[in-house]
Amino acid sequence: MDQFEKVSQCSALHPKPAGLVLQYGTSGFRTNAKELDHIMFRMGLLAALRSMKTESTIGVMVTASHNPEEDNGVKLIDPMGEMVTPEWEEHATRLANAEQEALVMALNDIIKMEAINLSQDVTVFIGKDTRPSSKALSQAVLDGVSSLGGHGYDYGLLTTPQLHFMVCCKNTQYRYGTATEEGYYKKLSQAFIQLTKHAPNRTDDQKHLLVDGANGIGALKMREMEPFLQKELQVSLHNDGSHGKLNFLCGADYVKVQQKPPEGIALNAGERCCSFDGDADRIVYYFIDSAGQFHLLDGDKIATLISTYLKQLLTQAGLDLQVAVVQTAYGNGSSTRYLEETMKVTVRCVKTGVKHLHRAAQEFDIGVYFEANGHGTVLFSKGAEERIQQLTVDPNTNDEKKSAAVLLENTINLINQTVGDAISDMLLIEAVLAIQGLTVQQWDAIYTDLPNRQLKVKVADRCVIDTTDAERRAVSPTGLQDAIDMLVKKYQKSRAFVRPSGTEDVVRVYAEADTQESADALAHEVSIAVYKLAGGVGEEPKQFH
Numbered sequence: 001m002d003q004f005e006k007v008s009q010c011s012a013l014h015p016k017p018a019g020l021v022l023q024y025g026t027s028g029f030r031t032n033a034k035e036l037d038h039i040m041f042r043m044g045l046l047a048a049l050r051s052m053k054t055e056s057t058i059g060v061m062v063t064a065s066h067n068p069e070e071d072n073g074v075k076l077i078d079p080m081g082e083m084v085t086p087e088w089e090e091h092a093t094r095l096a097n098a099e100q101e102a103l104v105m106a107l108n109d110i111i112k113m114e115a116i117n118l119s120q121d122v123t124v125f126i127g128k129d130t131r132p133s134s135k136a137l138s139q140a141v142l143d144g145v146s147s148l149g150g151h152g153y154d155y156g157l158l159t160t161p162q163l164h165f166m167v168c169c170k171n172t173q174y175r176y177g178t179a180t181e182e183g184y185y186k187k188l189s190q191a192f193i194q195l196t197k198h199a200p201n202r203t204d205d206q207k208h209l210l211v212d213g214a215n216g217i218g219a220l221k222m223r224e225m226e227p228f229l230q231k232e233l234q235v236s237l238h239n240d241g242s243h244g245k246l247n248f249l250c251g252a253d254y255v256k257v258q259q260k261p262p263e264g265i266a267l268n269a270g271e272r273c274c275s276f277d278g279d280a281d282r283i284v285y286y287f288i289d290s291a292g293q294f295h296l297l298d299g300d301k302i303a304t305l306i307s308t309y310l311k312q313l314l315t316q317a318g319l320d321l322q323v324a325v326v327q328t329a330y331g332n333g334s335s336t337r338y339l340e341e342t343m344k345v346t347v348r349c350v351k352t353g354v355k356h357l358h359r360a361a362q363e364f365d366i367g368v369y370f371e372a373n374g375h376g377t378v379l380f381s382k383g384a385e386e387r388i389q390q391l392t393v394d395p396n397t398n399d400e401k402k403s404a405a406v407l408l409e410n411t412i413n414l415i416n417q418t419v420g421d422a423i424s425d426m427l428l429i430e431a432v433l434a435i436q437g438l439t440v441q442q443w444d445a446i447y448t449d450l451p452n453r454q455l456k457v458k459v460a461d462r463c464v465i466d467t468t469d470a471e472r473r474a475v476s477p478t479g480l481q482d483a484i485d486m487l488v489k490k491y492q493k494s495r496a497f498v499r500p501s502g503t504e505d506v507v508r509v510y511a512e513a514d515t516q517e518s519a520d521a522l523a524h525e526v527s528i529a530v531y532k533l534a535g536g537v538g539e540e541p542k543q544f545h
Ligand code: G16
Pocket: 026, 027, 064, 065, 066, 067, 277, 281, 282, 352, 353, 354, 355, 371, 373, 375, 500, 501, 502, 503, 504, 508
């Protein structure tokens, strides 16, 4: 039987519902798990082709991250652990939407377009999150890989960033680390322990952290990692999946959007707490002050903390490397102003989706990228890493410079440069706070966020909204941007934008202004404009409570 016959036969076991069309979104395909069996089989096929084309190991992660438990999705991982390229996203959409009888033809089109040598070996690493649907869906991926004669390795339960890490380790012949979970835990924990040696007098309070695991995979993996940390970080794990529902009233997305602590954690005033999302690639920090007020330290505050720390070390080491911060339209206006005006770092604004931030960050010596929702990491160019490394071994370097270079080297080892990683980011933040002797309150006080609000609007077809200028302006439907401009003018220090979500069937609305009341009112008014001008369905949007 030739390969295509085998694909035909196997795909009949994973049939596509006729007429169903799904788009490759912000981070891959994502929808109700019941609609995904054929998508997973086909992404197995695509990963096999990508492996042939790149002559490398490719990753496929079965997860819907922050979405509710009944959803699922798939993220494809390229050889260096980054997201697949835009051209291959198009191939993914074509393959996903080919009707059953046209699948082999669609496959052949990609093979021809990419000039793929079908005799090439195929290796695909597969991971999954804790959703009940993930087991069967990852089997569908494996079926897709094997129907093209490839080897699929099922690593079972993993966080998304662990799989990115392992793919990168494998393809760099283990220069990046060992391609196992243990390799991941060892690399990160050793770097963390080295860094905390520079903060020798940490108290028990400083070593203690509350973690909300979103009832997801991050909680399981945090528990596995704890022994490697040798009590240098003592975690109280909540929402660990033992009873609550995934992402329900907890997790990074809930905390960021609702601007309140998750259920399932009793917070004492001043206690440091962080929340992961469902696949542990996002993190936000927060605390309650003595007056009971909630303080959120989101991706913008994380980017500020880390870039300040890196800039100080570079100055101390005498290295003239350029640090830039990459944000999206959701970046709080105060953070952008602080970064540009006070810290004098270059700030770049790109479209939502870590794939866009990652590419922009690669253009700098050191690119710190974070979405406000807590999704991000730091990238060091090869040249920057080499210069730091040289300084650690140069006999002519003075002690102060050498010590800064060693800190930078350990910092690089602690960071998962392949993608945003809640566990790696958490350890980095803990290390930076310790080294700089900062409390969470002092970190929070670096600048004050402009009050803001995010809302969702249901419309018949969210694709009617098209945007430009890194999603800050809507070009369709007609009249929507004019309406937003008029509404924004009513408030002080105000800004608002709308964009179709790439992970949920909604339009997202963001507004910020000088007071919370104004931000809430503006977000509500913009939501109504979206509802009226972009085909809203169901009840008219209500103000946030
Ligand atoms: C994914 C992407 C993020 C993005 C988020 C929301 O996160 O990786 O970059 O910010 O979706 O996207 P949207 O607003 O288009 O729905 P995750 O953590 O859900 O994979």
